[in-house]
Amino acid sequence: MSNRTFTMIKPDATSKGYTGAILDQIIKAGFSVKAMKWIKLSEEQAGLFYDIHRERPFFGELVDFMSSGPIVAAILEKENAVADFRELIGATNPANAAEGTIRKRFAASIGENAVHGSDSDENAVIEGDFFFSKLERF
Ligand code: ATP
Ligand code: MG
Numbered sequence: 001m002s003n004r005t006f007t008m009i010k011p012d013a014t015s016k017g018y019t020g021a022i023l024d025q026i027i028k029a030g031f032s033v034k035a036m037k038w039i040k041l042s043e044e045q046a047g048l049f050y051d052i053h054r055e056r057p058f059f060g061e062l063v064d065f066m067s068s069g070p071i072v073a074a075i076l077e078k079e080n081a082v083a084d085f086r087e088l089i090g091a092t093n094p095a096n097a098a099e100g101t102i103r104k105r106f107a108a109s110i111g112e113n114a115v116h117g118s119d120s121d122e123n124a125v126i127e128g129d130f131f132f133s134k135l136e137r138f
Pocket of ligand 1: 053058061062091092110111112113115116117118
């Protein structure tokens, strides 16, 4: 089991001014920041990041949304990071997310759902490598 995961604070949350509150909740939950950047994805980059969803009906909407404004990308460390972070963010659809989770507190819809969290140790490494060089992580 790896102790790192990868997250993005998505454009809906950065544009609504939730970045600080979301980072505060993440850090208070025991995650430490190993890499972080404020960045805007192109449509092509957003499509590559979510390549596994290319055939899904919502892919175009997802790419438009994820390239619509700045995001915060970060590598986080904690014991059992991937599973614990998925629990902290809550279900994909905020309507189904548990009370107090980040998506319950800050997300508006299944599409615009405030944060991303890696779904496996393997994808956490791939996603971290997508955004960060060795010089940018500690
Ligand atoms: P993420 O990968 O962003 O952490 P997730 O793992 O909870 O989210 P996925 O199934 O991987 O959910 O979907 C990736 C993203 O695609 C979702 O977070 C959401 O932004 C978007 N998405 C998923 N399902 C839908 C849908 N039915 N309609 C619109 N957008 C969707
Ligand atoms: Mg996912």
